[in-house]
Amino acid sequence: MGLPISIEFFPPKTPEGAEKLRAVRQQLYGLKPQFCSVTYGAGGSTQQGTFDTVGEILTEGMDAASHFSCIGATKASVRAELATLKAMGVKRLVALRGDLPSGYGLGGEFHYASDLVAFIREETGSDFHIEVAAYPEIHPQAKSPEADLQAYVSKVKAGADAAMTQYFYNSDAYFRFVEEAAKRGATVPVVPGIMPITSSSQLLRFSDACGAEIPRWIRLRLQGFGDDTASIKAFGLDVVSDLCEQLRKGGAGALHFYSMNQSVATLAIAKRLEQT
Ligand code: FAD
Numbered sequence: 001m002g003l004p005i006s007i008e009f010f011p012p013k014t015p016e017g018a019e020k021l022r023a024v025r026q027q028l029y030g031l032k033p034q035f036c037s038v039t040y041g042a043g044g045s046t047q048q049g050t051f052d053t054v055g056e057i058l059t060e061g062m063d064a065a066s067h068f069s070c071i072g073a074t075k076a077s078v079r080a081e082l083a084t085l086k087a088m089g090v091k092r093l094v095a096l097r098g099d100l101p102s103g104y105g106l107g108g109e110f111h112y113a114s115d116l117v118a119f120i121r122e123e124t125g126s127d128f129h130i131e132v133a134a135y136p137e138i139h140p141q142a143k144s145p146e147a148d149l150q151a152y153v154s155k156v157k158a159g160a161d162a163a164m165t166q167y168f169y170n171s172d173a174y175f176r177f178v179e180e181a182a183k184r185g186a187t188v189p190v191v192p193g194i195m196p197i198t199s200s201s202q203l204l205r206f207s208d209a210c211g212a213e214i215p216r217w218i219r220l221r222l223q224g225f226g227d228d229t230a231s232i233k234a235f236g237l238d239v240v241s242d243l244c245e246q247l248r249k250g251g252a253g254a255l256h257f258y259s260m261n262q263s264v265a266t267l268a269i270a271k272r273l274e275q276t
Pocket of ligand 1: 042069098113114143
């Protein structure tokens with residue numbers, strides 16, 4: 001599609017899910033991603049599933065990034081997990097704070113992702129390529145837009161090599177973020193996170209919680225389709241392909257696809273981009 005891509009998966013919860021994901025990965029490998037990443041449940045809740053899936057991807061001959069969240073973790077536990085990942089041959093990490101479900105005490109020795117990035121660099125030097133999260137539409141818990149930008153800059157200064165964004169449907173927010181971060185000295189690549197649109201209610205529910213805005217015109221169109229999933233998918237394909245095209249034209253150097261462990265929507269967007 002003319003741009004390097006990476007593809008994100010979450011660890012499956014059942015053997016059937018794992019089997020289905022293997023097939024999905026094979027379909028998506030046809031897009032020749034630079035690497036595939038696997039999410040990590042905050043508090044270590046999916047650690048084994050994350051590491052197992054990362055291991056499978058490496059065995060399949062694909063580069064893999066393990067997401068790694070630090071909320072609630074101790075230095076000793078992070079040190080041990082880094083050693084495990086290194087022994088597995090993992091070279092890429094997505095370093096995150098994560099979110100603990102309400103009711104969990106914070107505990108732990110890490111407060112922010114910047115603490116984790118600094119710790120990984122101290123402990124392992126340049127063994128890992130480290131990506132961090134970026135929020136063009138501002139993280140929901142940020143004290144202010146400026147504080148959030150500064151938080152991003154501190155992750156880069158702590159040693160991040162690149163960033164992947166929360167998904168968004170307004171490319172101006174992305175371009176503005178890249179510009180503002182660069183003005184503050186953070187010039188590492190910021191790869192847009194792309195969320196295909198395949199369902200209405202799920203997207204609308206999820207977005208409220210994670211700091212991604214669904215523009216009014218997209219929200220209303222989606223609501224207008226009701227249960228007509230074919231129309232939702234066709235509309236979603238148009239909207240997200242156009243967004244990718246704007247990002248490509250505007251100079252984004254790569255795209256990171258949130259596959260949601262499905263192949264169809266990502267493949268359709270890639271095909272559309274090849275035709276433009
Ligand atoms: P941080 O960068 O630490 O920021 C968290 C909040 O703290 C922000 O509001 C920031 O403004 C603020 N902040 C940061 N530093 C300071 C400071 N020094 N002083 C005051 N405030 C500060 N979650 C998972 O659980 N598992 C995953 O695998 C996962 N993968 C993700 C992948 C991507 C690409 C993205 C964009 C998000 C992912 N998330 C994942 C979600 C992420 O964990 C949450 O958004 C979480 O709330 C913030 O994590 P962070 O690493 O961005 O945190």
